[in-house]
Amino acid sequence: MASIMSTVTLSSILLIVLLSSSAANAQLSANFYANSCPNLQTIVRNGMIQAVNRERRIGASILRLFFHDCFVNGCDASILLDDTATFTGEKNAAPNRNSARGYEVIDTIKSNVEAACNATVSCADILALAARSGVVLIGGPSWQVLLGRRDARTASQSAANSQIPSPFANLPALISSFAAKGLNARDLTALSGGHTIGFARCTTFRSRIYNDTNIDTNFAATRRANCPASGGDNNLAPLDTLTPGRFGNNYYRDLVAQRGLLHSDQELFNGGSTDALVRTYSNNPTTFSADFAAAMVRMGNISPLTGTGGEIRRNCRVLN
Ligand code: HEM
Ligand SMILES: *[C@@H]1O[C@H](CO)[C@@H](O)[C@H](O)[C@H]1NC(C)=O
Ligand SMILES: *[C@@H]1O[C@H](CO)[C@@H](O)[C@H](O)[C@H]1NC(C)=O
Numbered sequence: 001m002a003s004i005m006s007t008v009t010l011s012s013i014l015l016i017v018l019l020s021s022s023a024a025n026a027q028l029s030a031n032f033y034a035n036s037c038p039n040l041q042t043i044v045r046n047g048m049i050q051a052v053n054r055e056r057r058i059g060a061s062i063l064r065l066f067f068h069d070c071f072v073n074g075c076d077a078s079i080l081l082d083d084t085a086t087f088t089g090e091k092n093a094a095p096n097r098n099s100a101r102g103y104e105v106i107d108t109i110k111s112n113v114e115a116a117c118n119a120t121v122s123c124a125d126i127l128a129l130a131a132r133s134g135v136v137l138i139g140g141p142s143w144q145v146l147l148g149r150r151d152a153r154t155a156s157q158s159a160a161n162s163q164i165p166s167p168f169a170n171l172p173a174l175i176s177s178f179a180a181k182g183l184n185a186r187d188l189t190a191l192s193g194g195h196t197i198g199f200a201r202c203t204t205f206r207s208r209i210y211n212d213t214n215i216d217t218n219f220a221a222t223r224r225a226n227c228p229a230s231g232g233d234n235n236l237a238p239l240d241t242l243t244p245g246r247f248g249n250n251y252y253r254d255l256v257a258q259r260g261l262l263h264s265d266q267e268l269f270n271g272g273s274t275d276a277l278v279r280t281y282s283n284n285p286t287t288f289s290a291d292f293a294a295a296m297v298r299m300g301n302i303s304p305l306t307g308t309g310g311e312i313r314r315n316c317r318v319l320n
Contacts, residue, residue, distance in 0.1 A: 027306040028146035032125075037117035044126060047109035048133035051102075056245050059134030060198025061102035066131035067194065067299065068096060069124070071181060072160045074303025076152035077123035079160070080106060080316040093160030098234065099201060103317075106130060110316050123316035124149035128300050135296075138197060140247030143293035146300060150310035153319055167204045167262040171272045174264060181302050183295070189268055189277045190291035191299060195239040196251040200261055202227035202235040208263040214270055219259045237261060249289075252282035 033040045051058045069079040072090055079096065080103065081089040090096055091103075106127060113121050125147045136142050165177040178188040208215065209223045219241070226235050238244030239261050240251045251265075255278050260266035269278040281288040311320050 028148045028301065028304055030144050030146055032147035033117070033121060036120045037113070039116055040113060040121055041129060043112050043116060044109055044129040045133045047105065047112060048130055048137055051105045051108075052134065052137045056138065057198060058102055058105055059138040059247075060194075061100075062105060062127070062134045063131045063194055064198065065100060065102050065106070066127050067191070068100060068160070068164055069127055070299050070302045071164050071177075073152065073156060074305070075124050075128060075149055075300055076303075076305050076310060077127060077149075077313065077316060078152040078155035080123055080127070081152075081155045081319070082317040084318075087155075088157050089155035090157055090160040093157045093164070095160060095164040095166075099204075106316055114314065119312055119314060121312065122149050122151045122310075123313050124151055124304070126316070132296070135247055138245065138247045140196075141289035141293045143296055146297065148304070148306055150305040150307075151313040151316075152305060152310050165264065167200070167264045168207065169264050169267070171267040171270065171274065174267060181299075183298060185274055186277060186291065187295040187298060189274045189281070190288065190295040192265065192268055193249070193251055193281065193288055193292050195262075195265060196247050196249065197244060198239055199236040199244070200239055201233060202237070203233040205237065205261050205263070208261070208266070212263060212266070214258055214266055215260075216258045219257075223261070239265070249281050249285040252278050252288065256282045 048059070048062070065079060066075070068090070069075055069077060072078055079090045079100070081087070081091075083089050083092060091100065106123065109126055109130060110123060113126060128145050128147070128149065132143060132145050163177065163180070165174055169177070174188055175185050178184070183191070205223065206227055206229070209220045209227060210229060223237055226232070226237060241254050241259055241261075242250040254260055255265060255269040258266065260269070268274045281291075314320055
């Protein structure tokens with residue numbers, strides 16, 4: 001009897017330990033490849049240095065790829081799978097088609113990683129590391145990337161269409177799409193600072209610059225010059241008017257001045273619950289950097305495949 005009791009007690013303690021570790025995403029760890037691929041971080045950083053030297057925007061593009069990967073069934077490299085005759089993936093979902101970019105950069109890094117450590121490192125982890133390097137290389141904060149994700153054996157175009165937030169969304173919709181991923185309004189506000197870099201196509205902000213009333217009139221006029229009421233859908237404008245090539249807090253200064261490019265951007269400073277935090281970030285780059293870095297770690301923890309789940313893809317574009 002006593003031994004049955006202690007077995008029950010022991011197994012419930014074990015269960016509690018297992019449950020609490022999975023809640024804290026303890027299955028990912030910073031040193032996951034320390035023995036199996038010791039040069040991993042250097043290889044990824046070198047790949048990103050080359051890519052950013054070729055084209056500065058790529059830091060932004062890779063950061064966005066990581067966001068769009070994590071928001072669709074977790075950070076599992078599902079976004080990297082190519083469509084085939086029998087397989088429909090996420091690349092041609094509405095939020096990605098004609099705008100998601102940087103896939104070749106991940107391919108190059110992946111082949112360098114394979115050359116150093118065959119069949120060991122997931123595409124999902126390479127994307128997580130590349131996103132961090134991209135941000136650091138253009139002047140942003142650093143953070144410790146937790147590793148040990150595995151690659152999905154599937155992808156979902158419909159989940160990409162429904163779970164990646166829309167640039168036409170209002171604040172409650174943005175808050176709830178982040179909440180669905182375990183991220184709160186502070187994470188939403190900090191991670192939106194990703195728009196301190198990179199560009200958006202006219203089609204994503206046309207209705208804002210022609211129809212929104214919470215917009216600086218000079219700014220709207222300037223943007224209309226390169227985004228006609230019809231046509232020019234793919235014409236680009238910087239998401240951050242002041243310093244689109246350097247990671248910093250100017251995005252929030254734009255919002256305070258009603259110069260957010262996307263309708264969804266300006267929703268973060270439009271009389272609602274996130275106004276105060278936007279103002280704080282606009283005045284305090286250190287607070288923004290710290291919150292952005294912490295929120296990137298939380299975003300990277302969204303539903304990873306670990307252990308024997310998924311696979312380590314040999315080529316990020318196709319299943320093994
Ligand atoms: C809050 C909800 C968000 C919405 C509605 C949104 C929407 C968009 C849209 C519409 C674009 C332009 C795409 C195009 O031209 O078709 C864009 C670009 C971008 N987004 Fe977001 N985004 C959001 C959050 C984020 C987050 C959390 C990050 C990263 C942490 C991020 C990083 C970027 C970057 C870096 C670009 C520029 C990419 C490039 O130049 O290649 N976005 N976003
Ligand atoms: C890499 O590993 C795979 C499977 O483990 C093997 O088939 C392949 O030959 C290896 N390639 C190299 C270059 O070692
Ligand atoms: C602006 O709003 C009007 C009225 O709702 C609509 O007809 C028009 O298409 C909108 N223009 C743009 C560029 O979204």
